[in-house]
Amino acid sequence: MSKTIKKNIDIDSHYQLTQEQISFYQENEFIKLKNVLSPETLAHYRQIIWDKTLALNTNTLAMEERSTYDKAFIQVINLWQENDRVKEFVLGKTLARIASELMQVSGVRLYHDQALFKEASGGFTPWHADQQYWPLSSHKTITAWIPLQAVSLDMGPLSFAAGSQHDQTYRDLAISDDSEMVIQKAMNDYPIECAAFDIGEISFHSGWMYHRAPANKTNETRGVMTIIYMDEAMKLKEPENPNQENDRRCFLPGIEVGQIANSPLNPIIYSQAF
Ligand SMILES: O=C(O)CCC(=O)C(=O)O
Structure with a gap:
């Protein structure tokens, strides 16, 4: 595919991390980075992501009729399979x-x-750690949370319980009203990082990092795209719960337990070897 580079629209550049930022992530397993993508880049991709998300959304009940989970967000998965610009x-x-x-x-x-x-x-996103859902052999997983506009405190910015990635007590709990009651209480023991996101600011968090988002009190949709990456050497582990069975089927088709997670849905995006 030939790539047209327009001024200030760049998704393939090198964002120079400082040693301090890498050390912060290594210790805390979350970080918020400013000015990662330019406003022009986000504007360039925002509409197509928005249109595809709304077109493929199946979460259409009136807000008051939805479960806590469905009030939290519209969720559309693997949009990159649906459109070449989203894929790019x-x-x-x-x-x-x-x-x-x-x-x-x-x-x-x-x-x-x-x-x-x-x-x-839209309602709050309950506390959870993503890796509960993932049949992956190591904790080398990370989510980039990419707001498509600035996110004020009132719109539901992603928030983290600093230090909670080491807490193994609640790792069996999938998202539910019951898990929220238990985990929410436990997270009071950790400092909560909850702050607005500027345009171009992106957070990264690991699979075992507990996070939530407050409700959206505004009359504007909070559009966010996420990309979940894993170590290029990641293997499929034996699924430990129905959520992990489901993820194996959806995201790792044809991969056997113990094999590298390299199905056609799992291309290497960046490698030092390239
Ligand atoms: O966007 C949200 O409200 C929640 C995001 C989340 O849980 C995640 O990206 O892992």
Whole structure:
């Protein structure tokens, strides 16, 4: 595919991380980075991501009739399979290289992407750790949370419980009203990082990092694209719960337990070997 580079639209550049930022991530397993993508780049991809997300959304009940989970966001998965421009965005090297350098691995594959749109008056996102859902052999996983506009405190910015990645007590709990009651109480023991995102600011968090997002109190949708990367050497482990069985089927088709997670849905996006 030939690539047309327009001024200030760049998803394949090198964002220079400082040693301090890498050390912060190594210790805390989350980080927020400013000015990662330009406003022009985000504007360039925003509409197509928005249109595809709304077109493929199946979460259409009135807000008051939805479960807590469905109030939290519209969720559309693997948009990169649906459109070539979204594919170009998801396979961009800028974010993949940051993911690789933060995790200190030689390269990263795609696990999957998902658009997470918190609608006007949408509810809070319950506390959870993503890796509960993932049948992956190591903790070298990371999500880039990419707001398509600035996110004020009132729109539901992603928030982290600093230090909670070491807490193994709640790792069996999938998202539910019951898990929220238990985990929310436990997270009071950790400092909560909850702050607005500027345009171009992107957060990265590991699979065992507990996170949530407040409700969207505005009358504007909070559009967010996420890209989930894993170590290029990641293997499929024996799934430990129905969520992991489901992820294996959806995101790792044809891969056997113990094999590298390299199905056609898991291309290497960035590698030092390239
Ligand atoms: O966008 C949200 O509200 C939640 C995001 C999330 O849980 C994630 O990206 O892992």
